[in-house]
Amino acid sequence: MNKVLTPVGEVFTRLLGPSAEVSITAYDGSRSGPEDAPVAIEVRSPLALTYLMSSPGDLGLARAYVAGALEVKGDLYTALHALAAQVDQLTTADRVWLLRKLGSTHLRRVAPPAEELPSRLRRTVQGLRHSKARDSSAIANHYDVSNRFYELVLGPSMAYTCAVFPKAEASLEEAQANKFDLVCRKLGLKPGMRLLDVGCGWGGMAEHAAEHYGVTVLGVTLSREQASWAQKDIVAKGLADRAEVRHSDYRDVTETGFDAISSIGLTEHIGARNLGSYFGFLAKRLKPGGRLLNHCITNPDTSVAHHSRGFIDRYVFPDGELEAVGEIVTAMHDSGLEVRHSENLREHYASTLAGWCANLDEHWDEAVAEAGAGRSRVWALYMAACRLAFERREIELHQVLGVKVEPGGEAHLPLRPDWGV
Template sequence: MSGAPLGVAQVFERILGSRSELAINAYDGSTSGPADASIGIEVRSPLAVSYLLSSPGDLGLARGYVSGQLEIIGDLHTVLHALATQVDELSTRDRLWLLRELGPRYLRRVPLPPEELPGRLRRGLHGLRHSKARDSRAIARHYDVSNRFYELVLGPSMAYTCAVFPAEDATLEQAQAHKFDLVCRKLALKPGMRLLDVGCGWGGMVKHAAEHFGVHALGVTLSAEQARWAQRDLVANGLGERAEVRHLDYRDVPETGFDAISSIGLTEHIGARRLPSYFAFLSSKLAIHGRLLNHCVTNPTTRVPHRSRGFIDRYVFPDGELEAVGEIVSAMQDNGFEVRHVENLREHYAATLAAWCANLEAGWPEAVAEAGAGRGRVWALYMAACRLAFERHELELNQVLGVRADVDGAAAMPLRPDWGV
């Protein structure tokens, strides 16, 4: 004998796990969890249920949230923390149980949020994975949203990479400046040297190196919007004679003989199969004794698949790939570099993402006006989820320092690291 049918809220509770601190309110009037809970989920329409039924893993929940059919009550990071294990383990069997409880009317073709990219097969129409054309399209999709939107999220530094906090009470701006300074010191930059910054973003590293270390710096980015913003900023700060940012694929840089190369947040877009050619190319651009600082997000082990999937692949970093730090080190060692130092900064990235989330929340009305509510929700979800991933050691951020030694093995490196902390 079957019991009374479950309401939508009770079904979601069964799927996502029973959490005493989490309230679930649904469009059919059903509720679960404590009425006075400070965090929860609001299921606003049948479409939210259809998204969950039609999508594996985290993608269905993400579609519901981005489209506004699924609302988060309270702090997004706190809710994700409460649901992390359940969302990770959401299975086909869970969705079949959901279908049985609620009925087949929810299993239907539903429109995807306009912020979502097509799947990998359709992306293949724009070229092979990590070809110049496809990489350019992927980067433009992510970065050419609105420079003002990124100003609101990132703050005055316009640095879209992990900051390095010199102290727990340091501000985001202090931490980003400290990060650029640390990279410059690891590279042993001195006045008159030539620096190449690949994947330079809005030119933060280029600007810092030219202004504070007196180098001649060239930055390249696949984002036209970033290049325009960065070049204007360099000229406005009187650095136009020593620093330049070009809208250019790093593979098309004609100059060579650089004293140092910084790669901050580019390796995630390269692809595991292309790492050997990537590092071989960068080595060919360096003078003897030149150093490379590679700063990128990495997997915590070599057993994690390289390719991004689900929400991250469809909404944030299409064609993105992550490797473990050991794979980065091996690729550098096999392609022109002697690896001299490795540093894991994952807690710093969690703190960076927390600051970005706070910036987005504070500037939410203007951010929505610039990029739309859907895009704002994508970034809010992405940053809160990534913060949680760094905290849970599902992701790492590693800086790897390599040098191009001469034929006799001399590397012109200090006996002990001299760049401080």
């Protein structure tokens, strides 16, 4: 006798509870949740359930969404916010019950969406983790999607790192300009100085420092697409005599004697084991009295694993690693840099991501035409999920300022910070 399976909508009612502010409709005609819920989820095919049951955690949900087997009607962030508490509370007993109600056929292996990268183990064909070859491949996978796609998501600033909002109602562009200016002030930049900007992206920091502070800047990025876009923009803005963006691994920079170094959003790609050599390398490029500003996403404490997993590792930042701010500070100190200031900008990154999500939503059709539906869904999901993670303090964002003191101990810093907000 064939087993009569439970309607999909009823299953979700049991899992999410009657108070969930999400409406769910399924391919079998069943539904769950209040009809007037602010967000509606469509389970479009059995493939969605197969992904969810065969891949526990966020990877299964991501596969279902990226493949289009699960659709969200309404704001994706609102949906994740509404579901976060319920999903976090799922127990082994819940999963066993789910299997009984929906059937074991959903445990079969199915191919993941085309946008998914191989597992960390299978990526060893590209070299050891954080070797130059493998880092180059990882960066190209994420950043060489399409410059036009990033223009649509990031806006005119082309800044792909946490902005600093001078006030809550500031625009994303104002906040990104304020971030670059804050970094320049913390570094104490003055006309005639030399700045090295590692992991420079599309050149926003290099251009701001050259234009507004009169410094000479060398920016380096592993993304060929970023370097090409940035160098053209530098020429177009008449800054080619003061700024250069080079397609290069930071480890291949031979110049020394810089007055300052900015590292904005690069440490996440370095690897915890390499922090010492990373800061040691940069310290050797500074002249005595020079400052280094490290700006990166961090773990909330040292108990959290360094390696990214699941959705983020397979779809967004392959081989990405995060450390707690204490580990960053220790590595900087051990490399000979004296840490003089640290600032947590966690809430600012949540607001930054909200701006990027709004940009992608506004330009959705053009983004899909440029990068494909699957890739656009990856970015929409990861940015909404990261916004929620920053709000819930699952991750943080720290700026840490260090100085390479003179042999006699002089740091050439004011007695109190003079860079303002």
